Amino acid sequence: MYVAVKGGERAIENAHRLLAHKRRGDQSVPEVTLAQISEQLGLAVDRVMSEGSLYDRELAALAIKQARGDLIEAIFLVRAFRATMPRFGSSEPVDTGTMRVRRRVSATFKDIPGGQILGPTFDYTHRLLDPLLAEGLAPEAPATADAHTAPTPRVTDILGRDGLIECSPPADDGASVGDLTREPLNFPADRDLRLQNLARGDEGFLLAMGYSTQRGYGRNHPFVGEIRFGEVEVELFAEDAGFAVPLGSIELTECQMVNQFKGSATEAPCFTRGYGLAFGQSERKTMSMALVDRALRARELGEEVRAPAQDEEFVMSHSDNVQATGFVEHLKLPHYVDFQSELGLLRKLRQEFADASTPDAMKEAAE
Amino acid sequence: MNAPAYNFAYLDEQTKRMIRRAILKAIAIPGYQVPFASREMPMPYGWGTGGVQVTAAILGPEDVLKVIDQGSDDTTNAISIRKFFAKTAGVATTTATNEATVIQTRHRIPETALHENQVLVYQVPIPEPLRFLEPRETETRRMHALAEYGLMHVKLYEDIARFGHIATAYAYPVKVNARYVMDPSPTPKFDNPKMDNCPALQLFGAGREKRIYAIPPYTQVVSLDFEDHPFEPYRFNAPCALCGAENSYLDEIVTDDKGGRMFVCSDTDYCEGRQATGHHGSLSAAPYKEKAHG
Numbered sequence: 001m002y003v004a005v006k007g008g009e010r011a012i013e014n015a016h017r018l019l020a021h022k023r024r025g026d027q028s029v030p031e032v033t034l035a036q037i038s039e040q041l042g043l044a045v046d047r048v049m050s051e052g053s054l055y056d057r058e059l060a061a062l063a064i065k066q067a068r069g070d071l072i073e074a075i076f077l078v079r080a081f082r083a084t085m086p087r088f089g090s091s092e093p094v095d096t097g098t099m100r101v102r103r104r105v106s107a108t109f110k111d112i113p114g115g116q117i118l119g120p121t122f123d124y125t126h127r128l129l130d131p132l133l134a135e136g137l138a139p140e141a142p143a144t145a146d147a148h149t150a151p152t153p154r155v156t157d158i159l160g161r162d163g164l165i166e167c168s169p170p171a172d173d174g175a176s177v178g179d180l181t182r183e184p185l186n187f188p189a190d191r192d193l194r195l196q197n198l199a200r201g202d203e204g205f206l207l208a209m210g211y212s213t214q215r216g217y218g219r220n221h222p223f224v225g226e227i228r229f230g231e232v233e234v235e236l237f238a239e240d241a242g243f244a245v246p247l248g249s250i251e252l253t254e255c256q257m258v259n260q261f262k263g264s265a266t267e268a269p270c271f272t273r274g275y276g277l278a279f280g281q282s283e284r285k286t287m288s289m290a291l292v293d294r295a296l297r298a299r300e301l302g303e304e305v306r307a308p309a310q311d312e313e314f315v316m317s318h319s320d321n322v323q324a325t326g327f328v329e330h331l332k333l334p335h336y337v338d339f340q341s342e343l344g345l346l347r348k349l350r351q352e353f354a355d356a357s358t359p360d361a362m363k364e365a366a367e
Numbered sequence: 368m369n370a371p372a373y374n375f376a377y378l379d380e381q382t383k384r385m386i387r388r389a390i391l392k393a394i395a396i397p398g399y400q401v402p403f404a405s406r407e408m409p410m411p412y413g414w415g416t417g418g419v420q421v422t423a424a425i426l427g428p429e430d431v432l433k434v435i436d437q438g439s440d441d442t443t444n445a446i447s448i449r450k451f452f453a454k455t456a457g458v459a460t461t462t463a464t465n466e467a468t469v470i471q472t473r474h475r476i477p478e479t480a481l482h483e484n485q486v487l488v489y490q491v492p493i494p495e496p497l498r499f500l501e502p503r504e505t506e507t508r509r510m511h512a513l514a515e516y517g518l519m520h521v522k523l524y525e526d527i528a529r530f531g532h533i534a535t536a537y538a539y540p541v542k543v544n545a546r547y548v549m550d551p552s553p554t555p556k557f558d559n560p561k562m563d564n565c566p567a568l569q570l571f572g573a574g575r576e577k578r579i580y581a582i583p584p585y586t587q588v589v590s591l592d593f594e595d596h597p598f599e600p601y602r603f604n605a606p607c608a609l610c611g612a613e614n615s616y617l618d619e620i621v622t623d624d625k626g627g628r629m630f631v632c633s634d635t636d637y638c639e640g641r642q643a644t645g646h647h648g649s650l651s652a653a654p655y656k657e658k659a660h661g
Contacts, residue, residue: 009446076411083407084373184402184577187505313503323575326412327492333414333444337437337474337633340619341536341555344601349530 023068037061046280052078053200055250055279076322092235092244096254097154099230106155107224114152155226156256165271187313194296198289201319209309210291218295218307221260229253229281253278255286259294262301376423376456386424393581398543400494405577415448416574418471418490431459433467438475438633462636476558478615478637481567489552491573496540496550516548527596542589543582557600557616563588607632608650610641
């Protein structure tokens with residue numbers, strides 16, 4: 001009985017061996033490869049890269065395999081690896097206006113320069129389970145056309161030319177971008193840190209927070225100005241060479257929300273922005289992020305802060321699923337020392353209650 | 368693929384320097400919570416990442432490390448953290464409180480008195496003693512700055528009004544160096560007096576909440592109370608069933624489903640040390656002990 005509450009090195013080792021065994025599952029079934037995960041579970045890889053804040057498909061696929069498909073566990077694996085990596089510097093800002101677009105839709109205009117491009121999307125699929133897929137199915141080759149050469153300017157830039165939407169704040173070349181993984185976060189936090197927090201934030205949490213703004217908890221009248229997904233170049237300014245060198249290209253999803261106006265006696269009314277950006281194809285994430293980003297700008301835009309999604313301490317302190325899952329799951333660690341202390345107190349209080357309720361005590365009280 | 372290669376005690380030197388700066392500031396302002404850029408560690412938040420980062424930052428090759436959880440060296444998480452440092456730093460480990468130079472702990476302070484050449488590193492879940500009275504960090508930082516602790520005293524008073532006692536049994540708030548109200552981490556209040564005027568350096572690391580705080584050696588630590596309701600440490604009134612100790616904090620072990628209980632020291636090193644020097648309790652024929660450590 002005394003043994004039952006104590007751990008033991010061998011127990012831990014055996015548990016880990018059993019875990020590895022369960023991870024592999026039935027060994028008569030072929031083992032899944034990293035390439036299979038990366039190619040066939042691509043959106044899971046995208047999510048792990050985004051919330052793990054590390055753009056590496058192979059490592060993300062490994063994390064998903066190691067985590068038995070538990071994406072939050074996979075994100076945690078990637079984050080712990082990332083934390084040990086040296087920082088060489090910051091890339092130049094990526095220009096999503098020059099993105100090689102695979103998908104691009106706007107809900108605000110029927111047609112836009114560069115066109116609406118549906119690309120690979122679940123939208124408009126009928127959600128009927130497909131028995132053919134269970135057997136393995138070689139899909140039809142996709143329809144092709146000549147590569148689109150016309151530029152695809154951002155819809156918000158088109159609105160911006162007429163002053164209908166607020167300007168994005170101009171880049172301050174001298175200022176470094178905040179990094180909450182390197183500096184402790186203080187409140188109130190600037191938008192760069194808020195966006196970083198949201199980009200790393202849990203998709204489910206942001207979805208619920210964004211949804212709450214649509215249902216009236218911090219409503220901000222959103223329209224999808226544009227969602228675009230595709231490849232962009234990443235460049236690093238090399239001090240030695242004196243110019244920016246290309247590092248490679250990454251896939252990004254960007255969502256620009258167009259929201260209700262601001263304006264004042266001295267300023268003409270204009271639409272306001274909410275912004276979402278994530279690695280890979282992550283539309284639900286970037287749309288939710290854009291809604292929450294806009295909600296968190298309440299203070300800056302002089303709106304009353306009343307709803308949870310507008311409260312930056314609430315949102316930023318609870319958005320990180322690695323933090324949240326650690327603290328929730330730590331409740332399964334032993335707490336018997338504190339519990340014993342509570343038991344002692346509760347027994348004492350109950351004893352005093354019982355003593356006070358006995359007939360003797362009642363008589364004394366009556367006298 | 369990038370093969371992971373890790374530094375001594377896991378963290379890179381830059382991160383260690385950042386943590387050491389936070390520790391030095393914490394020592395200079397006893398009880399004040401210093402924000403630091405906590406890293407993601409390879410164990411979950413809430414499982415001791417703050418303590419692990421503090422330990423990693425102060426550990427040297429000559430150190431002897433002891434890790435306890437709930438007072439015990441052989442609870443699963445204590446074993447896991449001890450193995451982590453044995454692997455990443457190659458330091459000597461021990462279960463003997465006296466031999467350790469660095470002791471990382473969760474929820475207990477060892478029974479054996481600490482000495483000047485030791486550092487006690489606490490794992491802290493919620494560093495802010497005012498958090499459950501005021502959820503906003505911006506507010507609680509202001510309250511600390513102004514030493515505005517009335518709310519805490521009102522809470523303790525309301526406990527007395529409702530229950531007849533201060534209804535805080537663990538994480539019992541203390542005032543450090545007559546200035547900052549501090550959360551001692553979720554240690555039972557039995558351990559609070561050990562923090563006062565302690566010869567060892569006490570460091571507190573909260574990884575998820577990104578805070579480090581400290582009690583320098585020989586610093587005054589007072590548990591909050593009222594003149595007519597003085598602070599009382601709680602201990603179950605029984606000797607340890609294994610070593611007979613009358614003054615150690617006890618774990619309650621449920622032995623059957625008919626109300627059977629036994630009470631044994633939560634500090635396993637202390638209990639084993641006493642048994643080795645001939646102390647016995649009512650159940651110390653000791654088959655339990657061998658099973659527990661076999």
